[in-house]
Amino acid sequence: MRRANHDRMAAPAMSVCAQCGSPATPHQACPSCGMYRGRQVIEISDEAASDNN
Ligand SMILES: [Zn+2]
Numbered sequence: 163m164r165r166a167n168h169d170r171m172a173a174p175a176m177s178v179c180a181q182c183g184s185p186a187t188p189h190q191a192c193p194s195c196g197m198y199r200g201r202q203v204i205e206i207s208d209e210a211a212s213d214n215n
Contacts, residue, residue, distance in 0.1 A: 179197065182194050194206070
């Protein structure tokens, strides 16, 4: 029972990724494309996109 309600609103400032346009935190890497400030900081696997395998 340590979950306070502040855990739900931990990200008050939501931004949009400049690369893919997905909602992402302003000062963190985009969870969708892994880009942050024009750099690839997260390796995103394209396995989800290859659905027609
Ligand atoms: Zn993105």
